[in-house]
Amino acid sequence: MRRYIAQRLLTSIPVIIIVGIITFSLLYIAPGDPAAIIGGDEATPEQLEEIRHQLGFDKPYHVQLGRWGSRMIHGDLGTSIFSKREITMLIRPRIQPTVSLGIQIIIVSSLLGVSLGMLAAWKAGAKLDRALMVFAVIGFATPGFWLAFLLIWGFAVNLNWFPVIGYAPVDISSLGAFGRTLPSHLHSMFLPVLVNSVLASAFISRITRSAMLEVLREDYVRTARAKGLSEIRVFLRHAFRPAAIPIVTVIGGSLAGLATGLVVTERIFAIPGLGRMLVEAIARRDYPIIQGLLMLASTTFITINLAVDILYAYVDPRVRYGG
């Protein structure tokens, strides 16, 4: 097991290096002078010169890359062009909304997707199963921001149950403060979480259903039934556990799609998170922020995949020895 983890850790290092090179080179794939891209159309020649000097564009590519890379390794994401402040400081207050939203979406969509998928497998072939799979196919095709509009119109504008936009932060400085701020936080996050969870659970339920049906055909399930175990026990104990492996993989893999949902939802509901920070930085062409957020997003993504792989190897010994 230890060997497997070490091996997986080692193979992710070159990937992170390549991610860094791609992120850094972003400014060079554009035709023209990077300083002019950052400065925009109205920049004077003096301003361009200053940008060039400030960001080290007057040095050769590999020197710049080396410098940038060593700053990244030390956790220094650089300074924002627009606000002239350190990016790590700008990122800090943005973490809570995004992480909270992400965690809630993962929890709600997993619970919803797995239970709907199990229900469909339980009633395989029946009307309920067909209805659930129609939901899954539709959920897979619906753009998140459009569903968000539908829900805002229904729940916030017509029924007035939830705020249209706005974010109520949760105070995690003490347990008492956490308890006091949590209800308003969850209330403000209800629609954003719902939009993403409904869509993400569509895919999870489809995979859960097919994984369950596959396992239900196995001999040991028939044995368990023949032993006279109750159908519920067979379902939850004998079939669900082996089926959980592909389900966990799919939930892990759907995290990349989660990033899309976060960026879009934060914009619609005006949640001051990292996704909105990225969109704002792009509108202002604040490249150090864009690059910093790209690095943050991809390393988070790589780390999560690593964790899923290790979890996977832990649950299923074949992965460890299969090579």
Place this chain on the structure above:
Amino acid sequence: MRGTGRALRKNPNLLAGTVILTIMALIAIITVTPGARLVARYDPQALAVVHRLEQPSASHWFGTDRLGRDIYARTLHGAKVSLVVAVSVALSVTVIGMTIGITVGYNRTADNLVMRVMDGMMSFPTLVLALALVATLGSSLFNVVLVICIVDTPGMTRVVRGVVLSLRERSYVESARAIGASMPRVLFRHIAPNTLAPVIIQASVFFAGAILTEAALGFLGVGTPEYIPSWGNIISAGREYVTINFWISFFPGLFLALTVLAANLVGDGLRDVLDPRLRGAT
């Protein structure tokens, strides 16, 4: 052709998907012909500020936007952009992915290098990378297509490479080489045709994904410029008015969801037809 008819009859989802996609394609084609005015009834760019933000009515079926432009006309014209993006992405990614995939499947050195770069590209969340790339290259229809191709290529390459790696060990490929077939002949006659089934399935996924990504980029303000109506930017233009006139976003979104749904149905149907082993798998 007879096989196609039977496949359609046996698979109602494939049939429904094909019908919807065909209708959307016809709409898109009509909007570039002189018949556009008859079907769409208005010029998608015609401003009528007096009639701004109108609810759906007999004169404006889907209502009007903040500049009084007819949403029905804009939605029909929007089909063009979405389909052009989807078709160009699916075709280009297929060609690029097959070329790279087959090459690296047969060349160890290239394989190591190229696949590490692809792993790196796949480590970015798709939309985040696409956003950063469009922001750098500038918003235009061509750049939107280019960027979606860039973020989709690693996925396609991986699929092709996987198939090539398993095929090259097959005895029929070995036999072909043993009787003296040249390398290009082995690659193009024996390997490439057998990668087609998984490639077509993957292409249908990217076709649907491209429509959604184009819309998401438009929604985030870096997609197709507003003078070219696309479902993404029409929906996005309705964002500030969702409390006043919700219909601006509703209809183009419905068209978009229907098209993506149809593409997914066709994809699932093709998988059933092309790869019977996976039938009913998901």
